[in-house]
Amino acid sequence: MTDAQTIASHFIEALNDRDFDTLSRLVGEDVAFDSLTGERTLGAGALRSWVMNYFRHFDESFGDVVLMRDAAGERVAADTTARGTYRETMAGFPEASGQAYSIASVFVFEIEDGLIARLSHYRNSRLFERELASPI
Numbered sequence: 001m002t003d004a005q006t007i008a009s010h011f012i013e014a015l016n017d018r019d020f021d022t023l024s025r026l027v028g029e030d031v032a033f034d035s036l037t038g039e040r041t042l043g044a045g046a047l048r049s050w051v052m053n054y055f056r057h058f059d060e061s062f063g064d065v066v067l068m069r070d071a072a073g074e075r076v077a078a079d080t081t082a083r084g085t086y087r088e089t090m091a092g093f094p095e096a097s098g099q100a101y102s103i104a105s106v107f108v109f110e111i112e113d114g115l116i117a118r119l120s121h122y123r124n125s126r127l128f129e130r131e132l133a134s135p136i
Contacts, residue, residue, distance in 0.1 A: 004111040005067045008076040011109070011116065016061045020048055028115040036105075036121045036128075037092065047119070057096065060084030062105065078107040082123065086132050094133040101131040 007026055014022040024044055033047045034040050041050050054060075062080040069076045082105035089096040103123055110118035 003114065004073050004076045004109065005069055007111055007114070007116060008067055008078050008107070008109045009065070011119075012062050012065055012078060012080065012107070015051070018055065020052065023051065024048055026116055027119070028112065028117050031116055032118045034118075034120040036123050036125065054090075057086065057088045057090040057093075058084050059087055074111050076109045076111065078109070080105050080107065094129060096132075099132050099134065101128070103128050103131060 011023065011026050014020075014026065027044050027047060029044050030042065031044055031047055032040060032042055033050065035050060035054075039050070041047055060082050061084065062078075062082055064079075064081040066079045067076055068079070081102060083102045084100070086093075086096045086099040086101065105121070105123045108118075108120040108122070109116050
């Protein structure tokens with residue numbers, strides 16, 4: 001793996017482990033994060049707070065990880081499967097009642113000086129909301 005791929009892999013592992021200290025060490029102080037809800041946060045503290053809040057609503061882990069990088073080795077895409085349980089209603093989403101889900105989820109990492117400078121998280125939001133609206 002390239003250094004950027006290693007950083008991306010460690011980030012996903014830290015997400016799955018809920019290891020917020022490692023997450024903080026992998027990102028730059030001014031990291032830009034574009035979340036799957038369409039929000040942009042700036043800064044390591046804001047990213048950490050967003051992720052912690054998200055996991056309060058969604059007990060989610062990422063598997064089936066396939067990493068891809070650009071020729072320069074500065075950008076990495078991680079194609080994953082997000083599996084989880086929707087445990088607490090989040091604003092803008094259907095009501096939570098313990099719905100289980102499994103959906104494709106993609107992260108794009110931009111690495112500068114060995115740290116994540118920009119992170120974007122994508123998934124088909126309409127499909128995700130339909131899964132959450134379905135009865136268990």
